[in-house]
Amino acid sequence: MNKGTFTYALLQYHHSQLLGEVLNIGLVIYFPDFNRLEFIYPEKLIRLRFAYPDVPEKTIKSYHKYFAARTKELNQQPETFVNYSLQNSLQQFLDEEFLAPDSSALQFGNFRTAVLYTENLQHITNQLYNLYFSVFRHNENPLRKVDESSLLKKYKGFLEEFLPEHKTLKETQRLFIDYEIKPNDNSALKFDIAWKGKSDLHLVKPLSFDLLKPESIQRKAYQYFGQFEDLQGYASDNNFLFDVILAKPKSRGLFKAYDNAIRLLEKPTRVNLIEQAELKEYSKQTIQSTLF
Structure with missing residues (x-):
């Protein structure tokens, strides 16, 4: 035909x-x-x-x-x-x-x-x-990668580990699940967990850089840098801190790109970066601040 x-x-x-x-x-x-x-x-x-x-x-x-x-x-x-x-x-x-x-x-x-x-x-x-x-x-190889959901799961696991017996996360008065902020009338941002410190409300954001290419790490870093930079005034006015839980790439060839991403994300003044090695101690701090 x-x-x-x-x-x-x-x-x-x-x-x-x-x-x-x-x-x-x-x-x-x-x-x-x-x-x-x-x-x-x-x-x-x-x-x-x-x-x-x-x-x-x-x-x-x-x-x-x-x-x-x-x-x-x-x-x-x-x-x-x-x-x-x-x-x-x-x-x-x-x-x-x-x-x-x-x-x-x-x-x-x-x-x-x-x-x-x-x-x-x-x-x-x-x-x-x-x-x-x-x-x-x-990109489907969950055994090799740490994504945002696994970071959040690990954080919640540590939180529950430090909770008093017979108490749940939802019962902590200064810790909030699915906390939403509205920087303006047309947008809303949701954070899986937020917790109240001495003076600031900590908005927790898991962020994985366990990616395949340096370009992907760079693009993701600039994306979140832009978001945090735009929210600096709003965060300062409302005493918000963005606590970013990080996952680094497993490939050593990507460590330089990851270090550059960290340096970029450190620039906004209302951002606090937490490496995975620091996550257990940060979780302990969360519980101590919300219960006592």
């Missing part, structure tokens, strides 16, 4: 509209010669979590499930495709049938057309998956 074409569009997570930070987290493909739609996405979002620890993972996974179900539904009703010239304008179809365009973090973009080089649609789908989402698999 004559070679036809297929069109596809990437589902993207826009973490920061201002900075233009985008990660591909899904892909819709339409094969006009077969009147068939496909939706593919990475099953695990660990790469997204490493880049943006505050990412709304449950929400994204819910959208993944919805888009997969919607694709299956539309393939069972191919007459729906007749109302759209999908080979020419996949965007209008996605806007009306999948996700209306707005300023939210999830958006369809990078609409492309390619030659239908084989009738094996699964082969094309697999190749597109490997092209765009293989990076998610490459």
Whole structure:
């Protein structure tokens, strides 16, 4: 047969509209010669979590499930495709049938057309998956990495170790779980744990630099440096301290990049850095300050 074409569009997570930070987290493909739609996405979002620890993972996974179900539904009703010239304008179809365009973090973009080089649609789908989402698999090695959730779990474990018998974290009057601050009317930041010291409220933020590349460490350091720097006035006015629990990279080749990241994060005056080796003593300090 004559070679036809297929069109596809990437589902993207826009973490920061201002900075233009985008990660591909899904892909819709339409094969006009077969009147068939496909939706593919990475099953695990660990790469997204490493880049943006505050990412709304449950929400994204819910959208993944919805888009997969919607694709299956539309393939069972191919007459729906007749109302759209999908080979020419996949965007209008996605806007009306999948996700209306707005300023939210999830958006369809990078609409492309390619030659239908084989009738094996699964082969094309697999190749597109490997092209765009293989990076998610490459970062999936929890045995080698310390991420933010494991740092937080370790901190909570130490806290419970120093608690008096028969007392829980939620029962400590000066320690707060899921504490939220609102620097302005349009944004809110949540911290897993906050605790009241003698004069300051300590907002605890786990931050892992156990990454793969020096560029990733540098990018993450500048991201959080920018956030803490922007919040300095607000933190000073409200007697907030940002206590950042750190995880260093395991690879010695990344130690220099980590040291540079530390020097950068030390610059904001309302930031206190806690290395993993200091975490047990810091946990003891937390309990002593909140109970006595």
